[in-house]
Amino acid sequence: MPDRPLRADARSNHDRLLVVAAEAFAREGTQTSLKAIARAAGVGIGTLYRRFPTRESLVEAVYRNEVIRLCDAAAELLRTLTPAAALPAWMERFVDFMAAKHGMADVLRAVLLSEEDRMHTRDLLRAAIATLLDAGTAAGGVRPGVDPNDVLMGLGGITMIAGEEDQRDLASRLIGLLLHGIATAAEGPGGTA
Template identity: 60%
Template sequence: MTGNNLDGAGRRHRPLRADAQRNEDRLLKAAAEAFAREGADASVKDIARAAGVGVGTLYRRFPSKEMLIEATYRQEVRLLCDAAPELAAGLPPAEALRTWMERFIDFMAAKQGMADALRVVLTDETERLQTRADLAEAVRHLLAAGQSQGVTRPQVAAQDVLMALGGISVMTDTERQPGLATALIDLLLHGVLAD
């Protein structure tokens, strides 16, 4: 889902023209990839180049790097939450859950890269709690889809799955072992999926 009508600081604004929205979407995608790879030190110039726009276009939309980081974070949260019903509708329940978990780990990698800047930009505890609630709702949706087909255990709580995924992301970031996230997701799924 795109075009949430929020600017980089979360304020309402007029909807963007279609071409401007495409530019913004490409910028935010390139920024998420760059921040996951290089952290908050990622070059704004390189992000603009990867998005196929000039650095002036980036700065017109996001006057500061902090605003770009905040907008990237908000976009990634929204995309992750929006993915849950789409995955549940298009994939078998276990595969939908696995795919969403993998996307969550990618999201957390980008968030880790932006962590220092996000601590400065996102100071509102209410917003952090709302983000956590939105992500838990996405997990709840996937678990319910699985429960309706007898694929996921009914007693599994979405908040527990979310916390376990957070732990996986920390371990993956700390250990830097290829395949570790996949192995830990497999282990988590073993506890979530019905026998």
Template identity: 60%
Template sequence: MASSDGAGRSLRADAQANHDRLLEVAAKAFAEDGADASLKAIAKEAGVGIGTLYRRFPTREILVEATYRSESARLCASAGDLLRHMPAVDALRVWMERFLGYLATKRGMAESLRAVLTNDDDLRLKTRGMLIDALGLLLRESEEQGTVRGGLDPADVVMALGGIALIAGDQDQRDLAGRLLDLLMAGLTAGSVQ
């Protein structure tokens, strides 16, 4: 995902790699340590100096928003990638696991992210639409392959995934989250043609 500097110019390849790596590391740090994750630790883990982090992301809130945008886009794009490499029902299950990871990152940034989304309702609605579209693609492909039942509303499935994340969203609850995803998948596949 190409980025630009403040003047709208494209970043050099090395600067783009630093940008992408910072966002990747920030997502992991926010998921593990919350919004108070150390920016120095993020820069160090990304292999850049703290000055590079601050040049790209002058405030914590800007880093949180960029991480949210990046993780949202990455998750949504992964639906098509997964479909190219595995049967649709398997792609659906893997995507749902990734969605839970995405929600863990989002939860870690909750306080800072709340301020960003309160000030930018369009971003919240656009992101929700992108997520529903990505899940809708996976459900349609699975339905066409006869592996999930027809007529499923992707917005309903997103809500079910959100419920799983509320119940079993912590890292130490991976087994429970997996079992709950299995139950959800059983409900989605019940009555499919298979």
């Protein structure tokens, strides 16, 4: 039976549960109390279990929601920031996303095993990066021809090296180096793309 659209109040509860759970999983891992998540979201535990019958289904929904939020952020940032500011802001969000994902890693390995799932996520992330790179190229701050996949791989490497909360400054410095590598010569050593 296909999912029916949620009423406005049910959609609000659903969305709040995903945000609160993402924060809890990033902070405490996936073994955090589901009762505490429900309480922090302002709903009863029954509401949580109606929407997400298992811990794994909640983790999977949080992960998918966070991927969509991250990818949507590319266009949102470009509406409010210059391309030169939007790209590094999105990259910082990517690092935060990956840190949160590490808190869900064990369960995610169990629920997102298919290569199709992984490729779909990579495709969404590459498209978001391409949007930012295209805007940066059009504005003159990004070298033409920068491959979004290369940038995604660079960001993935940064999160592997500096993916812990106490390494956040290192991650930001490494992002700066990555940005320097894709900037046009006009941006110079002190500028960002």
